[in-house]
Amino acid sequence: MKKSLVLFAIILSLFPSCKKPINKKSLNVYCYDSFTGDYGPGEKLAREFEEETGIHVNLISCAGSVQLYSKLLFEGDKCIADVVIGLPDSIKIDENLFYSWIPTCKDDLVSYNSDKLIPFNYGVFAFVFNSENKSVPAPTSLKDLAEDIYKDKFILVDPRTSSVGLGLLKWSKECIEDYDNWWSKVLDNALTVADSWSTAYGLFLENEAPLVISYTTSPVYHIENENKDVYKALEFKEGHVATEEYLAIMQKSNQKEEAERFCEYILTKGQKDIALSNTMYPANINTELPASYNTLINPVVLKTDNKEFIENTDSYLTEWTNLAVK
């Protein structure tokens, strides 16, 4: 009998303490995993916002930005999110899910095309190179990646599950004429096609390959936090493509006022942490950038028809997967 009571007490003490019922007075924020991760800006922003306003923020990680949107659609009426941070600009998004509001800093944002999907940061896609790895010279163009010398030398990301992967798809659509052959060769050359940017970048940092698809701003993290400037974003001859990420307030949210305050915070005081820890260009052009941003490349950014890409994303993905398994 005593043993049973002791066992029962052990079980009770182990009851999942992390599963506190989500405080209905907290703001529930869905975001992608690198935003909430150890190296992301999320925890710091949530803490500072709570200290300033008393509003508690629950950050709920949803893997990549593609999964973030899929989760919203799947959960439908059961979705508990008030705010969503990290919606990509490369997929079709139903704006009816979101609430219309106008941030006070609207005129300071790098672009403003919708009252529902507000950009909070933007980036330029680039391959990042580990300059300490002397096994290959740094490529100078997308076309170079199809050369034999780059066999097993770079890591890609799956466009079906990641906005970074979709970014390379868009980039190649813009710049590569012999699209099918290039992708066939590049997929053959790639060391691996990871599910998410986090996994791909992690493999890169583990020196599994000297190149990875990422952003021109990725080296900032290493310069600021590790005092390392060996990771270099490469400027390609064809030019580059840019991407924006959005935050939005859910139409169903019954804490819209709190949600607006948090979003305003992200778009103003939070922009410096976005620049430092999310390592993307802050959407607010008045943000003072860290000195390390001065060392970044400023490649030619191609003007692309995002609407056309979004309309055709599904067929482009089908085309890509067929090339991947040829």
Add this chain to the structure above:
Amino acid sequence: MRKALFIVSILLFSILFFIPLIYALSNADIAVISDILNDNYLKHVIAFTFKQALISSIISLAVGLPGSWILSHIDFKLNKTIKTIYYIPYVLPSILVVLGFVIFYGNTGILSKILGRNIHFLYSFKAVIAAHVFFNFPIVANIVSEKWQSLDNSIEDEARCSGVSEFLIFKQITLPRLRPAIISSMILVFLFCFTSFAIILVLGGGPSLSTIEVEIYKLSRITFNIPKAASLSVISLLSALIIVFLYSLFDYGTHTEENSSSVKVPLRKLSDIKRLLVIIYLIVSTLYIVLPVLGIFVRSFDFDSLHSLSITAVSNTVFCALISSFISIFIASSICSVIKDNNKSLLSSVLMIPMATSSIILGLGYFIISSFNLQIPDYILIVLCHGVLNSPYALRSILPVYRSIPRDTIQAAELDGYSDFSIFLRLEIPYIKSSLVSAYMFCFALSCGELNSTLMIAKSDFLTIPLQIQRMIAAYNYKGACAMGSILVIMSAAIFALSQIIKDRRSDYS
């Protein structure tokens, strides 16, 4: 009372297994299945699933057969140690195998450092096959060696005396009698590789190396396309059933029990070449298993990794394991108490179905249930899923012991007027107590290491040790993954060792 417990167990099993499975499969759609079978990419995925399972099985057989001969024919000092080492892959969670492979065989892993050059091995077809062989060659070695050891060798000895060559003796006398064990081990290995998940997810190289299970996971948890995930699950289950059916068609080998007359030959009495080959095989096979696991420990000895240790993940894992194991042994022992007298019980076969069912598909069913507005916490669903998934292992452990209760003891108690419930409580339960404890511990270890179904069900804020390892690998925190992995290895090893001690003590007692 016995019957009441039995009915409760059957109901519990049905609710915990068949209902989620029905939910998973009922979301399938004929039109979607047709689309899948016409989709170039998914056809490739299905074909690749079969291809890698077949190649893995064949290579596991080729690697395991020599081991089975050694274990059944050669007497050497470290026989028991080698057998224990061969059990490691069986109890090691797949996510740890994956982690061990990354740490040991990675481009900048331990082997690269030893060889002084980068090796390109991971994220490829050969890495997937190598990891599957790691898991499965010991299964072949153990299953076939047990059968080989039980054969009556006098037939072979007579043939040898008549001057028949060893090759012909093996081909025409030994092999037909070994065939059932070889085929059953191959089918088991094929099914394990067919439903492989963590290995493909991490060690595969992208869309060209994806399997049905990985696609089911991605469709349900990343793109939330439940009808497509469910339709793919139907294809997966049907394929597994066809494989098992084909096995039963080909299983025409002799099943007669033989009087074993095998005497092991001491290693020192073998010819020099044979002895050398045996030693090389034992060293290489042991290192193949042990080195990746050691790599996890080596990489975790880093003070930086200590801050990655998550007490919450450990406590969640122990919580789920503690309760789910009770469920497993409750279901198994209640059913055992009724079927013990029936040697070929249909019910015991039905209870084995979770072993053949993909934990990803069952996890999909629980995930669909979690999406209803039932307010059931995800950790409760995880506990229930683990409970039913591990009940076949509990049954396999408890039933033989239950059946060994001396019949005359029960009859004597019945003649003395004891009620059925008294006999159950005061005679049967004490008799099987050790097997209950060892089955509990085995299910505990299995639950601690279970990733697939947990990954399908858990919401982002619920972590167990395997989930945390998987997330850390995905987020390039290998030191942290190794630290958590070391804890899991120690926990699994300790629990498994304890369950074996209790089992051995039980067999000494009887």
